[in-house]
Amino acid sequence: MIVVGVDAHKKTHTLVAVDPLGRRLDQLTIAATPTGHQQACEWIGKFGQVLVAVEDCRHLTRRFEVDLLNARHSVVRVHTRLMAGARRSARERGKSDPIDAEAVARVALREPDLPKACLDGPSRDTKLIVDHRRLLVRQRTAAANKLRWFLHEIDPELPVPSRGLRRLCVFDTLEATLTGRPGVVVEIALDMIAECRRLTLRINALESRLRRLVRELAPALLEVPGCGVIGAAAILGETAGAARFKSKDAFAHFNGTAPIPVWSSNKVRVRLNRGGNRTINNALHMVAVTQVRGSGEGAAYYAKQIAAGKTVKEALRLLKRRISDRVFRALLADETARSRHDQPAEGSVELAA
Structure with a gap:
């Protein structure tokens, strides 16, 4: 099968077609616009059935991937770290868009289990909401930290509960206390209280939306002990379909919970994997900590490992x-x-409108 490699940039995409032996057949550079995408689909169609390999930088290629998938082309993603070896082994020295596109295509020939691109669905909606909520939480934290210094300057004995600058009742109390006091510091503090209130209301709305999404999309995931709505939403959004992983070991390697082998000869040794998807890794860590604090199966397994001589x-x-x-x-x-739910029932007949 002919493979077409794509090196993507903000304004242009470069495509290089190679045969099964990795020899360059043709190349094309298009504008990163709908018209350019249509031109690329027509150019790819002249090779018949092909595999399109795209450098994995989805902020640049997402729209192009959608157009390729809608044109019935198979699309796989190539991580950038896999391209270095392909460039070193190429006959043509240097670095350019065609060289990079050819390297992408050669990696696709060499690696049989590259992740496949698919059309966006509910999992991406979940990821976007989780990312947006995380950004709003960071903004609220920064505003709350600065607000605390102003409140301390206004009245060092003003009672502000720990983690209280995320509760609407605390905002009401602070506004009632500060309203009517003179000074620029008080004016700024009231503005920041209003900002923290606005961010809190938006964060709460996003959490309610995530709760509905996760309960609909991943009820079995919520049944995992210690897995809450926010953690489940992060896992669901970042995984983008568990079926794309060939095994649980591949999923563990993806999320960084599988150790890295560093042994030779007869003594098997591994070390901590500091790579992988850190968002999923962090969610799994929170689930593990929650299980350890409880009294279920996870706590028993943890105690068993400690008794066997493992460190914490x-x-x-x-x-x-x-x-x-x-x-x-x-x-x-x-x-x-x-x-199964999306498939029509066997023997059912769709009625015409």
């Missing part, structure tokens, strides 16, 4: 890997249930 960090990492496998099974179960 080692036992927690082993528990995270165990939770990763459980989460993977739950995601697959949810996706299977959704696919």
Whole structure:
């Protein structure tokens, strides 16, 4: 099969077609516009059935991927770290858009299990909401930290509960206390209270929306002990479909809970994987900490590892890997249930409007 590699940029995309032996057949540079995408689809169509390999930078290629998928082309994503070896092994030295596109195509020939691109669905909506909520939380935290200094300057004995600058009742109390006091500091503090209130209302609305989405999309994931709505939403959005992973081990490697082998000869050794998707890794860590504090299966497994001589960090990492496998099974179960629900019942007949 002919493979077309794509090197994407903000204004242009460069495409290079290679044969099964990795020899360059043709190349094309298009504008990163709908008209250019249409031109690329027509150019790719002259090769018949092809595999399109796109450098994995979705902020640049997402619209192009959608147009390629709508044109019935198979699209895979190539991580940028895989291209370095392909460029070094090429006959043509240097770096250019055609060289990079050819490297992308050669990686696709060499690697059989690259992640496949698919049309956006509810999982991306969940990811966008989670990312937007995280940004608003950071803005509220920055505003609340600055507000605390102003409140301390106005009245050092003013009672502000710990983590209280996220509760509407606390905002009401502070506004009632400060209203009518003179000074620029008080004026700024009231403005910042209003800003924290606005951010809190928006964050609460997003959390309610995520709760509805997760309960509909991933009920089995919510049944994992210690997995709350925000953690489940982060896992669901970042995973973008558990079926694209060939096994639970591949999913663990993706989220960074699988250790990295660093051994030779007869002694097997591994080290901590500091890579992988850190958002999912952080969510799994919070699930593990919650389970350890409880009295369920996770706490028993953690205590068993401690009794076997593991350190606290080692036992927690082993528990995270165990939770990763459980989460993977739950995601697959949810996706299977959704696919069955979306399929029409056997023997059903659609009535014309």
